[in-house]
Amino acid sequence: MTDPRRRIPRTDHLLAAPSIAAAATRLGERRVRGAVAAAQEAARRGELAPEDVAGAVERELAGASPASLRPVLNATGVVVHTNLGRAPLSAAAVAALVDAAGYTDVELDLGTGARSKRGVAARAALLAACPAAEEALVVNNGAAALVLATTALAAGREVVISRGELIEIGAGFRLPDLIASTGARLREVGTTNRTHARDYAEAIGPETGCVLKVHPSNFRVEGFTADVPLAELRAVCGDVPLVMDLGSGLLAADPALPGEPDAASALAAGADVVTASGDKLLGGPQAGILLGRAELVSRLAKHPLARAVRADKLVLAALEATVGGPEAPVLASLHADPEDLHRRAERLAARVGGTVVPHDGRVGGGGAPGVPLPGWAVRLPESLAAPLRAGDPPVLPRLSDGACLLDLRCVPEEADATVAEAVLACTS
């Protein structure tokens, strides 16, 4: 009898099979060769019949994606979820991003054929959305915006900042370290809980490059506290530039988030430059946004570091479409009507069981710590969390008090049925 291993199909035969060749076009040759080699190896070990090798390769490649990041349904109720990539893009932003993916006129005036300035349309959209700003600049992320501002204004000099605002922004990154890395010296004023105008006044002098006010976006100090409002700080600063790091990226005040600072109000109160993230409450792609006085923002734009932190064309396209387009998903989730959330939770519970319980959503890493977003969740046994995460598509619930809570605030309503099917797949 011949060795069955001799019947294992050869690599060139497998690669020529129409469905496998099509997968190579979609996924790339290397990926397909890997799947072919793995299936042949399984057949050599006797784990797969030689006749099944082609089918195994086809099955392996059928569901494969060219990149490994997977879409996740966010059922945590946390709107800006750092581990889930912060803001989901609107359909308009996704379309703009796809349009910009090939050759695109990012630095070309198609009318004259001459070179044009990068990012003009994103800049115009930001200025239209925030008329209080004279000039706008988009960079890689919020941290880059802050580094650019402090480098250009204060390298070799001092950045005056309150001790109450020396925050860690997440994953171990600390703002004071970031600023120190630019070559600026931190001049800390006040105390953790209380900083007064006179503390700033005493510190500002010939060595001051800028005064920095940071919105402590991920925690709140309560009790015996004092903080200097921007307008008062403006008066103390004199000619020294006043930079405000907003973090969240709200361009205008949002009634759902009282107390959350926004660019328009900060500029009106006297900030010369505000810095913010594009992918928090603005609801766009990862980006850093600088808005403010024309003379200062233009100075930052001309600094050599601006080139190292410049925004990519995909980001510029998605940001323009977010700022000038329909309501971003982040804002839709933030403003979700509790009655609607209740109705959707009831409908989900009717299909999958569990009980509907009140559940507060949260803004998340993006800001407004401690501000509850009243809503509802379906309460299920905690043991469902792991299979839900491992499902297809993965569903991320909130774990609380030994239960698995499904909050539909950040799930598009058209995906409610998918969440229900995911739960049923885990329970049946």
Ligand SMILES: *Cc1c(COP(=O)(O)O)cnc(C)c1O
């Ligand atoms: C999030 C945040 C940053 C960092 O912005 P990234 O876009 O994450 O780089 C800086 N400062 C504050 C106050 C923030 O909230």
